[in-house]
Amino acid sequence: MLNLIILSRDADEYRALIEKAHLPDLNITTDYTQAEIVVGEPKVIQEALPRLSQAKWVQSIYAGVEPLLDPAQRRDYLLTNARSVFGELMSEYVFGYLLFLEKKMLDRMEAQELREWRRTEPGTLRGKTIGLLGVGSIGAHLAGTAKHFGMKVRGFTRESETSTDVDKYFHPSINGQNGLMEFTQALDYLVCVLPRTENTNKIVDAQLLNALPHHAVIVNVGRGNAVDELALEKALKEGRLSAAVLDVFEKEPVPAEHPFWSTPNLYMTYHTSAISYPEDITRVFIENYLLYIEGKPLKYVVDFERGY
Amino acid sequence: MLNLIILSRDADEYRALIEKAHLPDLNITTDYTQAEIVVGEPKVIQEALPRLSQAKWVQSIYAGVEPLLDPAQRRDYLLTNARSVFGELMSEYVFGYLLFLEKKMLDRMEAQELREWRRTEPGTLRGKTIGLLGVGSIGAHLAGTAKHFGMKVRGFTRESETSTDVDKYFHPSINGQNGLMEFTQALDYLVCVLPRTENTNKIVDAQLLNALPHHAVIVNVGRGNAVDELALEKALKEGRLSAAVLDVFEKEPVPAEHPFWSTPNLYMTYHTSAISYPEDITRVFIENYLLYIEGKPLKYVVDFERGY
Numbered sequence: 248m249l250n251l252i253i254l255s256r257d258a259d260e261y262r263a264l265i266e267k268a269h270l271p272d273l274n275i276t277t278d279y280t281q282a283e284i285v286v287g288e289p290k291v292i293q294e295a296l297p298r299l300s301q302a303k304w305v306q307s308i309y310a311g312v313e314p315l316l317d318p319a320q321r322r323d324y325l326l327t328n329a330r331s332v333f334g335e336l337m338s339e340y341v342f343g344y345l346l347f348l349e350k351k352m353l354d355r356m357e358a359q360e361l362r363e364w365r366r367t368e369p370g371t372l373r374g375k376t377i378g379l380l381g382v383g384s385i386g387a388h389l390a391g392t393a394k395h396f397g398m399k400v401r402g403f404t405r406e407s408e409t410s411t412d413v414d415k416y417f418h419p420s421i422n423g424q425n426g427l428m429e430f431t432q433a434l435d436y437l438v439c440v441l442p443r444t445e446n447t448n449k450i451v452d453a454q455l456l457n458a459l460p461h462h463a464v465i466v467n468v469g470r471g472n473a474v475d476e477l478a479l480e481k482a483l484k485e486g487r488l489s490a491a492v493l494d495v496f497e498k499e500p501v502p503a504e505h506p507f508w509s510t511p512n513l514y515m516t517y518h519t520s521a522i523s524y525p526e527d528i529t530r531v532f533i534e535n536y537l538l539y540i541e542g543k544p545l546k547y548v549v550d551f552e553r554g555y
Numbered sequence: 556m557l558n559l560i561i562l563s564r565d566a567d568e569y570r571a572l573i574e575k576a577h578l579p580d581l582n583i584t585t586d587y588t589q590a591e592i593v594v595g596e597p598k599v600i601q602e603a604l605p606r607l608s609q610a611k612w613v614q615s616i617y618a619g620v621e622p623l624l625d626p627a628q629r630r631d632y633l634l635t636n637a638r639s640v641f642g643e644l645m646s647e648y649v650f651g652y653l654l655f656l657e658k659k660m661l662d663r664m665e666a667q668e669l670r671e672w673r674r675t676e677p678g679t680l681r682g683k684t685i686g687l688l689g690v691g692s693i694g695a696h697l698a699g700t701a702k703h704f705g706m707k708v709r710g711f712t713r714e715s716e717t718s719t720d721v722d723k724y725f726h727p728s729i730n731g732q733n734g735l736m737e738f739t740q741a742l743d744y745l746v747c748v749l750p751r752t753e754n755t756n757k758i759v760d761a762q763l764l765n766a767l768p769h770h771a772v773i774v775n776v777g778r779g780n781a782v783d784e785l786a787l788e789k790a791l792k793e794g795r796l797s798a799a800v801l802d803v804f805e806k807e808p809v810p811a812e813h814p815f816w817s818t819p820n821l822y823m824t825y826h827t828s829a830i831s832y833p834e835d836i837t838r839v840f841i842e843n844y845l846l847y848i849e850g851k852p853l854k855y856v857v858d859f860e861r862g863y
Contacts, residue, residue, distance in 0.1 A: 335681055335705055343654030350651045350824075352660075359823045362816045364808035366825045373643055395703050397643055500672035508670045514660075515667045517674045 249540070250276040254287030254295055255308060257525050261286060264529040270536055284539070286532055289314040296321055304545070306535060308528045310385075310521075311470060312549055313443050322551045327535055329528050330547040334388025336521035341438055341466055342392055344492040344514065345372060348464060373397035378430055380450065381440040381469060382410055383555070385521075389438060403430045405446075431458040436466065443470035444554035453478040456488065464490045468520045471496040480506050483513055494520040557848070558584040562595030562603055563616060565833050569594060572837040578844055592847070594840055597622040604629055612853070614843060616836045618693075618829075619778060620857055621751050630859045635843055637836050638855040642696025644829035649746055649774055650700055652800040652822065653680060656772055681705040686738055688758065689748040689777060690718055691863070693829075697746060711738045713754075739766040744774065751778035752862035761786040764796065772798045776828045779804040788814050791821055802828040 249272055253261045262275055265286075276282055279298040285305045292305060293314040305315070307328040315326060349370035358365035377393045379386045382402040390412035393400045402413035403426070417430035427450070431437065437459060441447040451465070451474040459465070465488060467474050476497055482488045490512040496505075499518055507513055535545045549555060557580055561569045570583055573594075584590055587606040593613045600613060601622040613623070615636040623634060657678035666673035685701045687694045690710040698720035701708045710721035711734070725738035735758070739745065745767060749755040759773070760783040767773070773796060775782055784805055790796045798820040804813075807826055815821055843853045857863060 336679060339654055339680055339704065340658060340677075343651065343658045343660070346647055346651030347655050347660060350648060352651070352655060352822075355824045356822070358825070359816055362811045364825050366827055368830060369648075369827055371644060372647055392703065395700065396647065503670045508667055514663070516658075516663045517666070517672050519674055519677055522676060 248272055248274045249283050250274050250278070250281045250301070251284040251286065252276055252279060252282035252299070254285060254291040256288065256291075258287075260525045261308075261529060264525055265532065268529070268533050270533065272540060273536070284536075286528075293317075293320070304535075304539060306532050307549075308523045308525075311442060313554075315549075316551060316554055318551075325545060326549040326551065327545050327547045328549050328555075329523060329531050331384045332524075332527040332531060333521040334385050337385045337440070337468055338388050338392040340494070340516075340520040341389055341468060341492075342372070342396065344466060345436060345464065348490055375399070375435040376401060376433060377436045377438060378403065378434040379413070379438050379440060380430075380473070381442070382407070382413060382416075383440065383442075385468075386410065386438075386440045387412065389440065401430055401434065403427060427455065428458050431455055434459060434463055436464050439465070439467040439469045439473050441469040441473045442555040443472045447473045449473070449475040451475060451479070453481070456482045459488065461487055462489050464488070464492070466492045468494050471499065476505075476507065480510050480513075483510050488512070490514065492516070494518055556580055556582045557591050558582050558586070558589045558609075559592040559594065560584055560587060560590035560607075562593060562599040564596065564599075566595075568833045569616075569837060572833055573840065576837070576841050578841065580848060581844070592844075594836075601625075601628070612843075612847060614840050615857075616831045616833075619750060621862075623857075624859060624862055626859075633853060634857040634859065635853050635855045636857050636863070637831060637839055639692045640832075640835040640839060641829040642693050645693045645748070645776055646696050646700040648802070648824075648828040649697055649776060650680070650704065652774060653744060653772065656798055683707070683743040684709060684741060685744045685746060686711065686742040687721070687746055687748060688738075688781070689750070690715065690721060690724075691748065691750075693776075694718065694746075694748045695720065697748065709738055709742065711735060735763065736766050739763055742767060742771055744772050747773070747775040747777045747781050749777040749781045750863040751780045755781045757781070757783040759783060759787070761789070764790045767796065769795055770797050772796070772800070774800045776802050779807065784813075784815065788818050788821075791818050796820070798822065800824070802826055 251273055255261055279295055280300050283301050283303050285292055285302050289307050289309055289312045302324045304325045310329050310333055312328050351367055351369055354367055376399040378401040379389055380403050382404050387410035390400045390410045394412045400413050401415050403417045406418055408416045417426045419426050456478055492514045494516045495518055538545050559581055563569055587603055588608050591609050591611050593600055593610050597615050597617055597620045610632045612633045618637050618641055620636050659675055659677055662675055684707040686709040687697055688711050690712050695718035698708045698718045702720045708721050709723050711725045714726055716724045725734040727734050758781050764786055800822045802824045803826055846853050
């Protein structure tokens with residue numbers, strides 16, 4: 248028997264879903280010291296790490312696993328995260344907001360308020376260029392939706408070029424040129440899907456924001472550390488960007504005194520662009536559990552050094 | 556030489572685009588009595604009909620050709636409309652508004668106004684059921700986008716079943732049952748894409764609205780005649796529908812005293828869900844012109860009796 252402990256706010260729901268799957272040789276325990284397998288939120292698991300003496304495999308229910316990456320902590324277990332389940336939800340969020348802006352929905356609502364038949368011409372996604380800062384499983388899904396809407400797709404990655412829906416890839420250095428600046432030029436939309444790592448800190452800085460066309464829209468659904476928030480606030484205030492849609496921030500919850508709450512053309516959401524639905528995450532766990540008991544390599548393994 | 560007259564507000568743009576194509580044997584004229592081919596807005600062409608004595612083929616730049624359908628008018632020419640070009644734009648509009656509602660964008664904006672980190676759970680399109688009232692080229696495109704977002708798709712048509720992205724078709728009568736009522740039950744979204752004909756008048760009436768679940772959203776991007784506006788207003792006021800998004804109305808522009816301007820959960824736009832871009836329509840014209848000079852059957856021919 249393999250002992251699994253569930254360390255999550257939604258533990259009851261996960262327990263019911265996992266029990267329903269009747270997985271072979273699996274016992275769900277509440278005894279930290281007996282658990283070989285751990286499923287849950289990274290933050291909750293981090294706090295329990297010292298007591299999880301038998302843990303060999305930890306399945307995070309989130310994509311982001313920052314609390315477990317601290318080099319001062321134990322790393323003597325296999326860490327897998329939730330991947331491949333957020334692409335659809337992220338596509339809904341990102342393209343929902345791009346269409347909200349292109350279709351000038353606020354302008355229509357204002358006209359309705361004034362009882363005015365106002366035929367302002369809407370914009371369109373078709374033919375526009377979207378740049379994906381990070382093309383993992385979420386970025387690849389966004390690329391597919393962008394192609395569905397007839398868009399041109401650019402991808403910026405360290406080196407991988409896995410999604411065929413990306414028309415053109417860019418990497419940190421191209422023939423001695425700054426690949427990030429090349430990537431940024433002539434984008435209509437910049438969507439940041441980067442994880443929090445040392446290499447992604449303030450990658451969207453004043454220089455990058457200056458390289459974007461003034462009509463560009465920026466969306467961040469990755470991690471807040473990737474954006475220089477002061478530089479973004481400045482660009483929006485000075486009208487050097489059309490709009491920004493942010494689901495993640497340097498500090499969450501965003502403090503009440505933060506300038507973003509009242510920055511013009513900035514749309515805030517509250518780290519809800521992709522929810523971890525237990526049904527989705529349980530599918531990921533089951534898939535990995537069946538590999539685990541056969542001694543096969545697991546999916547979605549996190550490299551502690553790389554951070555994702 | 557074949558003489559073409561362009562009867563459109565955007566005549567200069569159409570002339571430039573058509574001239575650029577260097578079509579064989581084509582001459583653009585401004586002499587109504589010499590024109591064998593007519594391109595333009597149906598309303599403008601209707602007014603010119605008595606003078607268009609040589610007209611053999613009329614290419615409408617709109618999908619809707621109501622002004623040319625009056626049986627009291629001449630019908631001794633071939634009428635083609637603009638089709639296959641609006642699907643992408645309609646998808647952007649329809650799914651933009653569905654996502655606007657699912658992602659609770661107004662709730663997020665209100666929270667931002669209040670500087671409140673409000674993590675209301677968003678909804679999702681995935682797994683929801685969309686019903687398409689009418690599945691022509693626009694409906695087929697909507698079906699494709701719905702499948703991209705992981706939705707179940709129902710289609711209601713007179714008899715055609717052309718799009719394979721529709722999971723289940725319904726027709727006016729199924730085994731003596733009312734197919735429209737069968738179609739309507741358990742829909743999360745009802746999208747009306749019907750042309751204006753005698754058969755589509757108030758097809759969305761009090762009975763149909765009653766058959767929809769209370770959480771349902773209704774979208775009309777077809778023609779205003781299809782919706783019983785009083786019944787819809789009543790359903791929204793009584794909370795028997797979640798929301799309505801309307802781009803078309805019985806009378807356009809909507810009169811200032813119309814109750815829709817202030818009906819709760821009703822979102823109005825002003826017949827702009829799909830714009831006729833001259834680049835798109837010129838492609839349709841060129842395609843048909845090349846068939847015309849070879850004596851082949853044209854595409855997108857309108858049946859004067861059927862009305863589309």
